[in-house]
Amino acid sequence: MDAAEVRDKVKEVIANVTGIEAGEIADEANFVDDLGLDSLSLLEIAVDVDYAFKLGLPEERLQALRTVQDTVDLVLAHRVEAAA
């Protein structure tokens, strides 16, 4: 899965939680400021991303996610770590 595919998948997860069409979610969108998400929805995105990519990441790294880009970067970085 390349970066574009990861981005699409992340946006699909966010779309399911927010009800916003994936195509309307900007790469730089901030979960709280731009998408208006509360703590439960943020956590739901973290859980779903972790599950979708089978990351098994520690809680702190999931909690630190703030933007769509953060999330994509985290997934890509983890895949590099996992491959190394």
Place this chain on the structure above:
Amino acid sequence: MSQQDRVVITGCGVVTPLADEPQALFDALCAGRSALRPLTLFAAAGGGRRRAAELTDFDPRRDLGKVNVRPLDRVGRLATVAARRALAASGWTDERRAEHDVALVLGTMFGSVRTVTGFDHRALTAGPSYVKPLDFANTVINAAAGQTAIWHGLRGVSSTLAGGPTAGLQAIGYAADLVRSGRAGAVLAGGVEELCAESFLAFDRHGLLGDAANGSRSGPVPFDARRAGFALGEGAALLMVESARLAAARDAPVLAVVRGHGSAFDPRRGDDEGSAARALARAIAAALADAGLEAGDVDAVSASANGSVSGDRREALGLLAAFGDGARELPITAVKSMLGETLGAAGALQTLALVEALARGVLPGIAGLGSLDDDLPLAGARAASRRLDMARGLVTTTGFDGNVHALIVERPAP
């Protein structure tokens, strides 16, 4: 109770398969239209023969706008939409709610059983780390009420009542008491239930469903001698229960007066016909006493009978115990003949139908009613709707597990 302390109903909101607003719903009930249709939400034994009063085209965004409804499950969405409609119908605008807290009392039998089951299922299959946080918020039984309160900014007393098919009526009685005691001025009260595999298959397992029986007819018929079980339905109904003083101060039209209500319990939980009948009779007597009325003051009954072989019988015997021989000619309707058994929402739908009946002078029939049991006092039951001048009506609910509740509504003075 003085006029000023009276509790009135000033508006209703509904989500039902027959109609999206109370007048259209009442027209459909008077026309004898059945909400039963082939089941599509999930699979059940019997396949295409299985029917339920299912909402096939429910879209909360039609009422709530293009907003994110993911935090609400189907039960929460039904309640939130019914609340929006009831607030609009009763004139409780955003501006008015900003000045005066509105309360909410919601009845439900199963709550979000489907969400709870799915939440646990995911914990088992994916692991507990992958459960859905948004779903966890909806696993509590008061979730639909909490979501509804959040959505509409209802900051007054908020409560949820269970009680099986009595829950919606209990909620209206509880709301009336909140108004009388001054704990609330205006309360949205009623109930909600969704149709889902968990409840449907459970009732089916007990052999209680009659939706596929007697194939040629419209569906299970309450009080009919050939009844073989009930059909499940779904929906939500909320009534604005308000102090007469508050309604008068804001020039709100009064649809009906809540005169009184009463609760009782059958400790044999249906195993003994006599005990069950006495429990309903006690609830009715308590409602009459609460209202300061006598049995002869009741002009019609909106019963909870749903086509259940034993449940309908218990309710009829309870009416006989309460009204004596007067019960035999008492005009009676049973809207579950058309709406199915909507469990937590049912008591509110029964009340709403009776409120409309008093206002219009028409009592809906019991759709499909053919022959009656010889020993049941039901000469006042009819298949078709009829014109009838009614000042006061009684709503009765008989639950599966011993709960019974009765409530009396009155046509407002002109």
Place this chain on the structure above:
Amino acid sequence: MRPSVVITGIGLITPLGSGRETVWRRLLAGASGIADVTAFDTAAYPVHRGGEVKDFDPAPYFERLAPASVGRASQLAVAAARLAVADAGGVLDELAPERAGVVMGTTSGEPREIERHNDRLLAGDGAAGDGALASRYPCHVIAGAVAAELDLAGPNAMIPAACAAGNYAIGHAVDQLRAGRADVMLAGGADAFSRITYAGFARLGAIAPECCQPFDRDRKGMIPGEGAAVLVLERAARARARGARIWAEVQGYGLSCDAHHMTAAHPRGDGAVRAMRQALADAGIEPRAVSYVSAHGTGTAINDRLETTALKRVFGPRARRLPASSIKSMIGHTMGAASAIEAAVCALAIADRRVPPTINFRRPDPDCDLDCVPNEARELEVAVAMSNAYAFGGYNASVIFRRSDG
């Protein structure tokens, strides 16, 4: 004037044991009922501690019903109800069954029925439907089991108001008695230990790894628990006429809704403040009359801070000196039973002139600068006690108890 309603019987089934005397003694001793969870395997969870009712045998409490015919929450409720009636010395003697009713609260009802259903589904045995989901799961069966077991035919209600449900039940029962709809009401709450509840709170990161430390600077969360409490309530005139021992009077209550968030309290505690003020107004007293607060005190970082904020808004500077302890430090958060157990604590504190501590308290938190009665019970002349409970759905409920005259 509206009639006074008093508590004449207390029945408790808790992680610290069963029965009023045992539980009260252990609460005053600062004992802990928290241990490793046994109801299910917690290997896949990041946390493992819980407040379970240990070695619970329902059989001795059941005479009419078969214990196995109902779920665990109903069993706990029936046991608490039996103990409460026994504690109230002959309260049901010569009373027509229809003059006695039941109001119970719960958070989750009988969630173990769903757990069993899913276990069967995954084992490939359950596709045809599970009758228990209709006959044992819907939560009204809890109040129904109590009434059927004790042959109580009066008003019956089940109020699933989540973690404030016990207070809701008590308030509703008081109203039934004041309105003359019954002569005796059993009111309380019950919840069974559930992997559904545990998984949810664990996922939110709300469960503490070891213990519950309400108001401590290093608090790490709540500990899920289970239990039941039932109070026998009757009008004071009847209680006195039959020479009953009176633990306390229920003086008033207040309910409100945050209408803010499903799981997070209002950031300024608005709803909690409204509930407390309504309870005070309903009781007809000023805040200064309150001598003890049974805090909700779950032990999560945010909740304890917001509760402190709310108490300060109601009680002013005196909030810092007003004893306000949380027994959740000892038994965990027993969900729908919590505020029912805490109501019993308020009544016993009034009668016994002692208040239980908040245990596991080591370091003060400037954001929670209350007198939480740290670690040791205290002798205190409690004339009036307030019990606070807050719940998912933004539900808030405060109940006020006072020493009964005479």
